[in-house]
Amino acid sequence: MLAFILRRLGTMVLTMLCLTMVVFYMVNLEPNLRKLSISQLDMRSSDEHIEQWLVKNGFRENFFVRYGQWLGVVKRVPVINPETGQAEMRFKACPQPNEPYFGGILQGEFGCSTKFKVPVENKLWPALGATGILMFWVMVTMVPISLLIGVLAGMREGSRTDRTLSVASITTTATPEYVSGVIFTVIFASWLGWLNGSAASATGQGITFYNFTLPVMTMAIYAIGYIARMTRASMVEVMTQQYIRTARLKGLSFSSVVMKHALRNALIAPFTVIMLQFPWLLTGVVIVETMFRYQGFGFTLVEAAGNNDIDLLLACSLVSVFVVLFTQLISDIGYAYLNPRIRVQ
Amino acid sequence: MQLEYIGAFQIVLRVLGHFWPVWLALALVLGVSLRFRKRLGLYGDLFSTGVGIAGVFICLFWLFTAIFSTIIAPFDPLSQVAVMKDALPGAVVPDGSGVYLFGGDKLARDVFSRMVYGSRIVMIIAPFATLFALMVGITLGLPAGYYGGRIDSFLSFLANLVLAFPVILLFYLLVTPEIRELSFDSWFSQLTGIGVSIPRTLAAVFFIFPVVFFFALFYTRFKKRPERLYLLLGLTLLIGGWVYLGLVFDADPLGVIRIDPNELNIFVAVVFASSPGVFRIVRGLVMDIKTRDYVAAAQTRGETPWYIMLWEVLPNARGPLIVDACLRIGYTTILLGTLGYFGLGLAPESPDWGTAIKDSSRLLRSFIHPALPPVFALMSFVLGLNLLADALREQSLKD
Numbered sequence: 163m164l165a166f167i168l169r170r171l172g173t174m175v176l177t178m179l180c181l182t183m184v185v186f187y188m189v190n191l192e193p194n195l196r197k198l199s200i201s202q203l204d205m206r207s208s209d210e211h212i213e214q215w216l217v218k219n220g221f222r223e224n225f226f227v228r229y230g231q232w233l234g235v236v237k238r239v240p241v242i243n244p245e246t247g248q249a250e251m252r253f254k255a256c257p258q259p260n261e262p263y264f265g266g267i268l269q270g271e272f273g274c275s276t277k278f279k280v281p282v283e284n285k286l287w288p289a290l291g292a293t294g295i296l297m298f299w300v301m302v303t304m305v306p307i308s309l310l311i312g313v314l315a316g317m318r319e320g321s322r323t324d325r326t327l328s329v330a331s332i333t334t335t336a337t338p339e340y341v342s343g344v345i346f347t348v349i350f351a352s353w354l355g356w357l358n359g360s361a362a363s364a365t366g367q368g369i370t371f372y373n374f375t376l377p378v379m380t381m382a383i384y385a386i387g388y389i390a391r392m393t394r395a396s397m398v399e400v401m402t403q404q405y406i407r408t409a410r411l412k413g414l415s416f417s418s419v420v421m422k423h424a425l426r427n428a429l430i431a432p433f434t435v436i437m438l439q440f441p442w443l444l445t446g447v448v449i450v451e452t453m454f455r456y457q458g459f460g461f462t463l464v465e466a467a468g469n470n471d472i473d474l475l476l477a478c479s480l481v482s483v484f485v486v487l488f489t490q491l492i493s494d495i496g497y498a499y500l501n502p503r504i505r506v507q
Numbered sequence: 508m509q510l511e512y513i514g515a516f517q518i519v520l521r522v523l524g525h526f527w528p529v530w531l532a533l534a535l536v537l538g539v540s541l542r543f544r545k546r547l548g549l550y551g552d553l554f555s556t557g558v559g560i561a562g563v564f565i566c567l568f569w570l571f572t573a574i575f576s577t578i579i580a581p582f583d584p585l586s587q588v589a590v591m592k593d594a595l596p597g598a599v600v601p602d603g604s605g606v607y608l609f610g611g612d613k614l615a616r617d618v619f620s621r622m623v624y625g626s627r628i629v630m631i632i633a634p635f636a637t638l639f640a641l642m643v644g645i646t647l648g649l650p651a652g653y654y655g656g657r658i659d660s661f662l663s664f665l666a667n668l669v670l671a672f673p674v675i676l677l678f679y680l681l682v683t684p685e686i687r688e689l690s691f692d693s694w695f696s697q698l699t700g701i702g703v704s705i706p707r708t709l710a711a712v713f714f715i716f717p718v719v720f721f722f723a724l725f726y727t728r729f730k731k732r733p734e735r736l737y738l739l740l741g742l743t744l745l746i747g748g749w750v751y752l753g754l755v756f757d758a759d760p761l762g763v764i765r766i767d768p769n770e771l772n773i774f775v776a777v778v779f780a781s782s783p784g785v786f787r788i789v790r791g792l793v794m795d796i797k798t799r800d801y802v803a804a805a806q807t808r809g810e811t812p813w814y815i816m817l818w819e820v821l822p823n824a825r826g827p828l829i830v831d832a833c834l835r836i837g838y839t840t841i842l843l844g845t846l847g848y849f850g851l852g853l854a855p856e857s858p859d860w861g862t863a864i865k866d867s868s869r870l871l872r873s874f875i876h877p878a879l880p881p882v883f884a885l886m887s888f889v890l891g892l893n894l895l896a897d898a899l900r901e902q903s904l905k906d
Contacts, residue, residue: 173664180668185680188705193685329558332897336890338841340848340861344868344882348875359871444673449848453868464849467679475679482673490671 167495174487178480185479186229189472195221197470201276202253232273232476234266255279267480273473277465282477285462290481292365293447293458296377300443304382304389309432311386312393316428317420319398328394334387339449343380350376361456377454381446385439389432396431400424430500437493441486510590511599513606518597522608522619528575533567549829552902559898565891569884572623573630580620581605584858587615593874612863612877613870614856621858622880628859629888632770633839636777637832642717643778644785645828649816651786652793663790666783674780674842675849681705681776682852687768701756706772710755713778718747727814773852777839788831792824799823826903833896837889844885860885 199212199221207215216222218241220231230236240249240258249258256274258265265271272282315327337345351359358373400406401424409419448460455461459478466474513521523530540563544551553559572579588600591611598607609618651662669677680686689702696703721743729736753764754771766774796802797820805815846852847861855862860881867878 177664177668177671181671185676188680188686191685191705192690193688197685328897332893333890336837336893337886338844338889340844340864340868341882341886344864344871344878347868347871348878352871352875441670441673445675445845448675449845452849463676463679479676482676483671486671486673 163498166498167491170491170494174491177487178483181483182233182476182480183229185476186232187225189475190221190225190228194470194472198276198472201470230266232266234264234268234271236264236266237262238265253279256281272477272480275466275471275474277469277471277474282474285474286459286477286481289457289459289462292456293451293460295369296374296381296447296451296456296458297443299374299378300381303378304385305436307382308386308389309393309429311390312432313397313420313425313428315390316394316397316401317424319401324394327390331387331390331394334383335391337384339380339384339446340453342383343376343450343453346376346380359454361454365457377450377456380453381443381450384446385442389435389439392435393428393432397424397428400428403427430497433500434493434497437489437496440489444482444485510594510601512595513597513599515597518606518608521606525579525581525608525619526572528578529568529571532571532575533564536567537564549899549902552905553895553898556898556901558894559902562891562893562895562898565887566895569626569888569891570630573626576623576627580617580623581608582617582620584616584621584624585856586617589615591615591617593877596876609880610874610876612867613874618863618877618880621863622860622884624858625860625863625881625884626888628853628857629840629843629885632774632777632843633836636774636839637781637836639713639717639774639778640782640785640835641828641832642720643713643782645789645821646716646720646723647782648786648789649793649821652790653797653812653816653820655794659790662786666786669779669783670787675845677780678776678842678846678849678851681779682772682846684769687772701758706768706775707755709775709779710771713775713782714751714755718743718751721747723813724817727811727817769852769854773843773846776846776852777842780842781835781839784835785831788827789824792827793820796820796823826899830896830900830903833892833899837892837896840885840889840892 195216196212199215200207203211203215213222220228220239227236231238238258239262240252240260242248242260243250247260249260252258252274253276255276270283272286274280275282275285278285311327311331315324315331318324334342347359350357357376359376361373361377363373406419406423409423410416414422444460447458448463450456451458451460452464459481462474463478463482465471466478540547540551541554544554553563582605588602588611590601591598591607592615593613594607594611594615596608596610598610599605600607607617607619609622612618612621647662651659686705689704689707690696691702693703695701722740725736725739725743729739749759749761750764753759754766757765757768759765793816802815802819805819810819843859844861844864847857847859847863848865850862850865853859853862863881864878864885867874867881871878
């Protein structure tokens, strides 16, 4: 087991290195750098001026040197102001030490956000916290509902309950967040007026049922159908097993067979599916937070990408790639742990 | 100025009336399919369940809407009639040119016509992108599953790399105007005078796969019959090369096949995002199928590995692949909507559903009518595809 986890961790680190390198390359393409330097200088800067700025700030160094600086294995050289002898603020916003220093991901420094004019950490962690709250409520609603639907549908295959629930879950998988968000807003905010169509107030005034239900609902609904279908398939398979028939034949009631014998085995597969949903949930977070103006991770990502905020976008990518890989790892370990047939090997 | 309105019943009647070419085509196709369903194989079997009929009906509805959109739509999707700004459904255009059946949007364009034209963009990009993703996934998944070992580890690692990338981030990085800028610095551009950009390079890589696929397909089968082989290989090269030149380099000598740089960008991004999924499925299927007796028989006969992969394994993997393709077209439609929703790649005035949802969802507090048609259009099409996939899965499990 330990060797398995170590091997998986190794692959994970390698994958992250590869992916961050790709992202680093993409956000540092020539047009992006030009835009950055123009935003730091002014609109009418000449080409030489721009080139000068890029050289001075180290953007013209070798790709791997710069990637190493971002990682924190190569020293960053601050730009020293010749008049004061002090280091200039990076992007006119973040202070830097006067000597060359290691300032990268490994040291916990994510760089400087040009859009928000603060170090990336100051923006990233609060945003992640806000998204964490959203995700918590999404999970709290999504997991029980989808498991319940799946178990109810899969308990008696082909029954009317099964068919109704199956069509319902197919419908929710056909409804991406930007569609269900609009429909729910129209029904609950514009028409009935029960809920707030914007979660912008959640950041300042705290979360209430009034402003937070719509985002949670919108995000949960897309994944509910998918997890419910997986649970149903798994449940249907379990219900045809010999041990279920044995339990029935020895005179147990249907409900206790389902509760005691079927459920535990049927829930192994949905567990992995829920964990593997995270990449999709990340996309959902971005859509929902943009739609309802909730200042979380997704909102930050869109702002960073839309405003060519290189360091912030890199940090966002790092976080999302880490979340995806980490949940994959948990899903694998959890599957091996939950499934006795694999655990024994 | 006061606008005149027609009643709700009138609106429904007129909408149904505008779709007349679709009803006609649907009646023809469904009639013929029902009549000969016994002889149509898997497609005919779909008509034995309600879910299957519903799926076929919805998918064909949007397909025909896309084909006949110039006849159906009463207005041009981009034309603006100033007085019709935010007009409610059923508003009559004062100059007597028609009725805004589903109202006007914030730029005074007809919502109904835009919805109808929006189906075109989806119908062009989604199925073809899925087809290319299938080609890439199959061509790489077959050897990975069949040979296993190093090839498998390497290709799987690459696939996992792409899969670990959140789709939305991929799109933000891969679908931007900056990335489409052509650069002429590389040795290739200096040699040929053709500019290089990341979407173009990716397109050049991806679009080679169909050609390779068909090449291998024909070569393995007709190796011993040169007269057929040369003809088929020649045709593959000719058609493949023609499409390749047109799509990748925008240099079709006849000028028939061309694609806008931004559409190519979207196309490539979507293929890039969905081919690892196909790869995984194909790989899994091949690993399962290669243990069957007929594969062992072919191996004993001394067939080449590629012959076995393409002519023994692949035909037997078609059931799950067709189901997956259906689901994947739906998923691609959702991805296109996402792109439109974030305003990536597509032109801001483009009538596609995602862009329409983006534009209207910001104004939901004041007007809800421009948001609903694209929302229900997108939902119903994806639902139709999912129902179709569900019915297909059930039918193929029966065999």
